[in-house]
Amino acid sequence: MRHLARTRPRLTLAALVxxxxxxxxxxLIPHATLTQSLLTGWDTGVWLYLILIFVRTLHSNADDVRRVALMEDENAGVILVTVCVAALASLAAIIFEVAGSKGLSSDAKMLHHAFTGLTVIGSWLMIGVIFSLHYARMFYTWNGKEPALAFVGGEKHSDYWDFLYFSFTLSVAVQTSDVGVATREMRKVVLGQSLICFVFNTAILGFSINIAASLFN
Known part of the structure; x- marks a missing residue:
């Protein structure tokens, strides 16, 4: 735990909060279900982490990204998988919440819909961010002659914005766009993100249709 707090203070803080x-x-909430409590904790931690990462992105350059990437250890892959599993679990939990909203009053339904949107959007953003950080680590720890990711213009000193661009292009379009993937290990991670984002994008479409239909009932 102490090692995690030292190498990933923002993730540790967000998890504790x-x-x-x-x-x-x-x-504090009477009759709160276990699912609601878990999702409240997840949403709070996710949105706090996203804010902390956004602030770091604004104040970091390529040298800062390299320093952080070299400081992280092999547990980075374990953390990546853990966060992805938790994000997918949040989708499953939301399905139970949506199913339980039938028969509620209009105000209660709107609260459920807001809760659903907050969770799904937060989890989707979390996936994109956590993969972008993993790409940064793989990029700066790669010892090959050519960069693991080939950005247009031959950029070899990429900052967080470059990796966020690559990651969220995958999240939105499920394709690598104008960035070349030069290593097998990187392609494995890209494949994993593509599959996870396909699930999320399908879920977002389904939730949107469900919410739209409920508004007219």
């Missing part, structure tokens, strides 16, 4: 929020929700 999210855990506290989930416990507080279960303690």
């Amino acid at each position: 999210g855990l506290t929020a989930g416990i507080a929700w279960a303690w």
Whole structure:
């Protein structure tokens, strides 16, 4: 835990705040379900982490990205998988919440829909961000002659914006656009993100149709 806090202080802080929020929700809200408490903790942690990463992105250059990438260890892959599994689990939890909203009043339904949107959008953004950080690590720890990611113009000193661009292009279009993927290990990660984002994009479409239909009932 101490090692994680040292190498990933923002993720550690967000996880602790999210855990506290989930416990507080279960303690303070009468009749709160386990699913609602878990999702409250997840949403709080995710949105806090996204804000912290956005602030870091604004104040980081390529040298900062390289320094952070070299500081992280092999557990980066484990954290990537853990976050992705948790994000997919949040989708499953939301399905139960949507199913339980039938028969509620209009105001209660709108609250459920807002909760759904907050969770799905937050999880989708979290996937894109966590993959972008992993791409940065792989890019700067690669020892080959050519960069693991070939950006247009031959950029070899990429910052977080470059990796966010690559990651969210995959998230939105499920394709690599104008960035070349030069290594097998990188292609494996790209494939994993593409499959996960396909699931998320399909879920977002389904939730949107469900919410739109409920508004006219």
